[in-house]
Amino acid sequence: MSKTLDTSNRDQTINLGAGPSSLPTSVLLEAAQGILDYENTGMGLVELSHRSKTFQKLMDKTEADLRALINVPDTHAVLFLQGGGTEQFSATALNLLAAHAVKNPDYFKNNGNKGPPCDYAVTGSWTAKAVKEASRLAATTNVAVDSRKVEGANGKFGSIPPISEWKLSPVESKPAMLYYCDNETVDGVEFPSPGFPIQDLPEEYRKTVPLVADCSSNILSRPIDVASHAIVFFGAQKNVGPSGTTVAIVRKDLIVDPDQGVPNGGPRIPTTLVYKNMLDNGSLYNTPPMFAIYASGLVFNDLLLNKGGVAGATERSETKAKLIYGLIDGSQGVYLPTVKQSSARSRMNVTFRISKPGENKPDEALEEAFVKRCAQHNIVQVKGHRSVGGIRTSLYNAVTVEQTQKLAQVMQSFMDDVKAGKV
Numbered sequence: 066m067s068k069t070l071d072t073s074n075r076d077q078t079i080n081l082g083a084g085p086s087s088l089p090t091s092v093l094l095e096a097a098q099g100i101l102d103y104e105n106t107g108m109g110l111v112e113l114s115h116r117s118k119t120f121q122k123l124m125d126k127t128e129a130d131l132r133a134l135i136n137v138p139d140t141h142a143v144l145f146l147q148g149g150g151t152e153q154f155s156a157t158a159l160n161l162l163a164a165h166a167v168k169n170p171d172y173f174k175n176n177g178n179k180g181p182p183c184d185y186a187v188t189g190s191w192t193a194k195a196v197k198e199a200s201r202l203a204a205t206t207n208v209a210v211d212s213r214k215v216e217g218a219n220g221k222f223g224s225i226p227p228i229s230e231w232k233l234s235p236v237e238s239k240p241a242m243l244y245y246c247d248n249e250t251v252d253g254v255e256f257p258s259p260g261f262p263i264q265d266l267p268e269e270y271r272k273t274v275p276l277v278a279d280c281s282s283n284i285l286s287r288p289i290d291v292a293s294h295a296i297v298f299f300g301a302q303k304n305v306g307p308s309g310t311t312v313a314i315v316r317k318d319l320i321v322d323p324d325q326g327v328p329n330g331g332p333r334i335p336t337t338l339v340y341k342n343m344l345d346n347g348s349l350y351n352t353p354p355m356f357a358i359y360a361s362g363l364v365f366n367d368l369l370l371n372k373g374g375v376a377g378a379t380e381r382s383e384t385k386a387k388l389i390y391g392l393i394d395g396s397q398g399v400y401l402p403t404v405k406q407s408s409a410r411s412r413m414n415v416t417f418r419i420s421k422p423g424e425n426k427p428d429e430a431l432e433e434a435f436v437k438r439c440a441q442h443n444i445v446q447v448k449g450h451r452s453v454g455g456i457r458t459s460l461y462n463a464v465t466v467e468q469t470q471k472l473a474q475v476m477q478s479f480m481d482d483v484k485a486g487k488v
Contacts, residue, residue, distance in 0.1 A: 070097060079468045082446030083250050083414060084282065084303040087463040092363045099359060110359050115352050124348065127362030134285060134365060134375055137314055138292050144313045144340060145348040145358050150191070150281040150300040153311060154198040156338045157244065157277050157296055158183055160315075162204060163323035164275075165241040166331025172239065173330025180205050180330060181241045182234040184274070186262065187211040188409075189222045189249025190452065191279060196244070202332070209233050209243070212254070222252040224406040228265040236267075242275045242295065248283035250303070251450040253416030253457065255283060257408040263293050275319060283413050285368060286462055287379045295319055301361050304413070304461050309357030315340050368462070378462050385460045385469040386412035392473055392480075393417055398425055399480045403455060418455040422484055432456060434488050435479055442475050 072090055080087040096110075103110040106119060113120050128143045137143060146152070165181050166173065172181060183204045185196040189212075200206045209231040212224050234240040245262060248255040256262065263271065275295030284299040291297055295316045302308035320341050323334045336342060342350045368374060390410060393400040401418040404410045418427035419435055435456060439447050449455035460469060482488045 070094060077443050079442075079444045079464070079471060080446055081444060081458045081460070081464065081472070083450070083457055083459045084300075085308050086303050086459060086461045088306065088360070088364065089367055089463050092360065092367055095363055096356075096360045100356065103359075111356050113355070115349060115355055120355065121347075123359060123362060127358060127365060130362065130365035130369055131312070134369060135289055135291055140316055140318070141291060141314050142317050142320065142340075142344050144315060144343045145353055146311045146313055146343060147309070147337075147354055149302075149308070149311055150279055150298065151194070152338070153279070153298045153313065154195040155202060156313070156334075156340070157195075157242070157298065158199040158202060158204050159332050159334045159338060160321075160323070160340045161242045161275055161277070161295065161319065163326045163331045163334060164319040164321045165239070166326030166329040167321045167323075169239060170329045178330065181239050182207045183241050184209045184234050184243040186231065186243070186245040187213075188225050188252075188256075189246060189254050190251040190450075191249055191281075192244070192246045195246070195279070199244075204241075207232070207234050207240075221403075222249065222254055223404045223409070225254065225256060225409040228262055233267070233270060236269050236273055240274045242277050243270075244277040244279075246279040246281075247289075248280070248411050248413050250282045250411075250414045250457075250459070251453060253404050253411045253414045254409050255411035255413065259288050259290060263290060275316070282461075283411075285375055285378055286382045286413060288375055301357055303459075304463075306361030306364050307357050309354035310361060312361075313340065315344075317344075320344050381466055382412045382460065382462070384466055385464065386410070386415065388466075388469055388473050389415050389458065389460070389476070392476055396480050397484075398422060399483050400476070401425065401427065403453070413459060413461055415458045415460065416449060416453070416455060419483070427455060429454070431483065431488060438479050439472075439475055442471065444472055444475060 099110045101109055183199055184207050185192060187193050187196055187208050196206050210226055212222050212226060213220050215226050277296045278294050280297055281299040282303040285304050291314060298313040300311045322341055323331060323339055327333055393402050398420055401420050403416040419431040420426055421428055436447055447456055447458050449457040
C-alpha cells in the first residue's frame with residue numbers, strides 16, 4: 066500500500082453538500098498524517114489519552130485560535146461538546162432556565178409555579194425544531210415571530226420580518242432567553258447582518274434578556290458580536306470540521322450548578338448537558354470527540370494563517386453569493402429563488418427551484434436533469450433538503466471562488482439549454 070495519498074479524484078470534485086460539507090484538502094492531508102503519527106509521538110491522534118499533556122496542548126491552541134478568529138471575550142467560556150446542534154436545542158433551554166432559577170429564586174413561586182418565558186424567532190426548519198424541543202421539556206415558550214405566518218409566506222419559510230413585528234415577551238416577565246438561528250440551511254434564510262437582530266431589539270430587552278444564537282452553518286463566514294450573546298453555539302460539520310463536536314461559547318455568569326435551582330422550580334439536567342460540568346472539567350468531563358476537535362483546530366489555524374481570518378472569509382463569501390444570486394435573478398424565470406426577500410438570502414446555502422420559461426413553477430424533471438448535469442461536471446450534492454425539494458448549493462468557506470465560478474458556468478449553460486428547449 067502506497068504511503069502517498071492520492072487526491073486526483075478529489076481535486077476534480079466540487080462538493081456543495083450542506084453538511085457534512087467540504088473541508089480544505091490541505092487540512093485533511095495534515096489530519097491524515099496526525100491520525101497515523103501525531104506530532105512524532107508514535108501514536109495516532111485518536112490513540113492518545115485525552116487527559117495527556119499532548120492533547121491538552123492541542124485543546125488549548127484550538128480554543129485560543131477560535132477566540133482570536135471571532136474575538137471571544139474573557140467573559141465567555143469555550144466548551145467543546147458532543148451531540149450536535151440538535152442537542153443544544155435542549156441544553157440551551159435547560160441551562161438558561163437553571164440560571165434563571167438560581168438568580169431569581171422566588172420567580173417560580175410568585176408566578177403560580179410557572180417558569181419564565183423563552184422567546185424564539187422561528188425563521189426556518191431548525192428553529193422550528195428548537196422551540197418544539199423546548200416545549201417538550203416543559204419550557205414556557207413564546208414564538209416571537211414565525212416567518213411562515215407573515216403575509217404572502219403561504220406557510221413557507223423565506224423571510225425575516227422586522228423586529229417591529231415580533232411579539233417579544235415583556236421585559237417585566239424576565240424572559241430566560243431569546244433564541245434565533247443565524248442561518249437556516251434547509252430554507253436558505255440568513256439574518257441580513259451580524260448586528261441584526263441585536264441592534265434592533267428594544268434597549269432594555271437587549272440589555273437584560275440572554276441572547277442565544279445557533280451559528281452552526283455560518284460561523285467563521287462573517288464577524289459575530291459574541292460579547293452581546295449569552296450563548297453562541299455551532300456544530301462543526303458545516304463551516305468548521307468533521308461531525309462529532311459542537312462548540313458552545315457561553316457567558317460565564319450564566320453557568321450555574323442546576324441542582325441549586327431545582328428547589329426554585331429549575332430543571333434537572335442530564336449530567337453531560339450541564340455546562341458547569343464541562344467548564345469545571347475543561348470540556349473533558351467524559352472522553353471528547355478528539356478527531357473532530359483536532360480537525361476543527363486545523364481549520365482554525367488554516368483560516369488564521371493562510372486565508373485572511375474571518376475578514377478574508379467574509380469577502381469570499383460575499384463574492385460567491387453575489388455570483389450565484391446574480392445568475393438566478395437574471396435567469397428570466399428559469400431559476401426561481403425560494404427566498405424572495407433578498408436581504409434574507411443565505412450566503413451559505415443558496416436554495417432555488419427550476420422552471421420552464423414562462424411557467425413560474427417548479428419542474429422536478431428539470432431539477433433532476435440539473436443534478437445530472439452538475440454530476441457530469443463533478444459538482445456533487447446539490448439536491449435540496451428532502452423536506453423541501455429543489456436545489457441547494459452550499460457555499461461554505463472551503464468552497465473556493467474558482468469552484469463557484471465553475472458552478473455558475475454550468476448553471477448558465479443549463480439555463481441556455483432550457484431556454485432553447487434542449488432539456
